[in-house]
Amino acid sequence: MKLISEITSLSKSFSWRWLLFSFLTMLFLMQCSPKTASQQAQALSVREPDIRVCIAENPREATLAFQGIYTAELEEARYIFDDGVGRMSVNLQDGRLVLSNENRFFELLPPQVVIFKPQMPKDQFILNDIPYQGELTIHFLDGEVTLINTIAMEGYLKGVLPYEIPTAREDYKEAVMAQAIAARSYAHYRLENPVNDLYDTWADERDQVYKGTDKTTPLAERAISETHGIVLADETGPMITQFHSTCGGVLEEYIGSDPSGFAFDLTDNEYNCKVSPHYRWVEFREVETVLWNLSREFDIDSSQVNSWIEAGYELVTEVTSRKSSGRVSEILLNIQGAEYRVDDFRIRRVLADKSGKILKSNFFFFRTSPANPEKFYIIGAGAGHGSGMCQWGAIGMALKGYSHNNILGLYYPQLSIKKVY
Numbered sequence: 001m002k003l004i005s006e007i008t009s010l011s012k013s014f015s016w017r018w019l020l021f022s023f024l025t026m027l028f029l030m031q032c033s034p035k036t037a038s039q040q041a042q043a044l045s046v047r048e049p050d051i052r053v054c055i056a057e058n059p060r061e062a063t064l065a066f067q068g069i070y071t072a073e074l075e076e077a078r079y080i081f082d083d084g085v086g087r088m089s090v091n092l093q094d095g096r097l098v099l100s101n102e103n104r105f106f107e108l109l110p111p112q113v114v115i116f117k118p119q120m121p122k123d124q125f126i127l128n129d130i131p132y133q134g135e136l137t138i139h140f141l142d143g144e145v146t147l148i149n150t151i152a153m154e155g156y157l158k159g160v161l162p163y164e165i166p167t168a169r170e171d172y173k174e175a176v177m178a179q180a181i182a183a184r185s186y187a188h189y190r191l192e193n194p195v196n197d198l199y200d201t202w203a204d205e206r207d208q209v210y211k212g213t214d215k216t217t218p219l220a221e222r223a224i225s226e227t228h229g230i231v232l233a234d235e236t237g238p239m240i241t242q243f244h245s246t247c248g249g250v251l252e253e254y255i256g257s258d259p260s261g262f263a264f265d266l267t268d269n270e271y272n273c274k275v276s277p278h279y280r281w282v283e284f285r286e287v288e289t290v291l292w293n294l295s296r297e298f299d300i301d302s303s304q305v306n307s308w309i310e311a312g313y314e315l316v317t318e319v320t321s322r323k324s325s326g327r328v329s330e331i332l333l334n335i336q337g338a339e340y341r342v343d344d345f346r347i348r349r350v351l352a353d354k355s356g357k358i359l360k361s362n363f364f365f366f367r368t369s370p371a372n373p374e375k376f377y378i379i380g381a382g383a384g385h386g387s388g389m390c391q392w393g394a395i396g397m398a399l400k401g402y403s404h405n406n407i408l409g410l411y412y413p414q415l416s417i418k419k420v421y
């Protein structure tokens, strides 16, 4: 009642003639000053954008449940999906997509797009036991099923950050803030350069790992909220930001598009990522493991591999090329005269361990085992490709008292920090 009376009394104090004049003046000014492109861009960037994340493709045996209230328009009717629906299985059967349990049965035939919309921001859908907030879209087109989570950018980052950088310790905070800005920049770049028409980004290592929002940590949440809307940009807008676990002391520096330079990851005369568990390492490989890795990578017939193993063979490993940073760019493997040249990322797969885990980095040298010719050592540094931000280096800088702006300035000297909403 109080509010209404205030509005009533306020409107009485206006002169109607003055109001009409103001309105006409405003209309005139709007016609005289069309918006420039930059004004439009500013207006568009004020609101936090949504991002469309591909969370599953052609799921064979998926499960889906809801917490809170979701609604979806199917061809025949509008349905409510809430806790009472229970856990449904999602199966692709004979060209149909079936969502069912003992209570419900839905059959989707292509082409069909179904959007499950939350009624409240905290409502969640649970896909394969992972809770997600925001919308779920099922695209069923040309026999292909794609599940897409559409979520506001800041919510998306809560599902990214804990998978991209350690967030367990309070004194990592400035590094986690730097990572939040780098991850937000990457996601914004993806909005401008989406994977395809259906979605902007993958939810795995092809882009940034994203696994719903329930694994977020208090430190990740604070790092995101304290950097709200901030990205790294050049004059064209938010930029793709590369990052990796540990450089081992030497960063790859791209000069233009040419990866020919390097820089030391150094402050106060100390390597920043010295605190990393991957800073220096030694691993050994059995020769036969490498032989099988090589056979997969080069499609070598298994009968050939078995004949080498039965007859006895010699595998000679040699580093044939290094980048100026010191990272290995080519190795040569020679088995009984058969030569295999392996380059760049393939090197890490060919030197994977027995369980298939790829080699930590290309920053290594070989050492043979004089006592045991069946195996050899790989002595190395760092984990990951060495481009962009060294995440353990960022943690090292945070521990030395540097701010997130200092960290970003060291790893992305060509970019500047901008608030886009």
Ligand SMILES: [Zn+2]
Pocket: 246, 247, 248, 249, 250, 265, 272, 273, 390, 392, 393
């Ligand atoms: Zn480093």
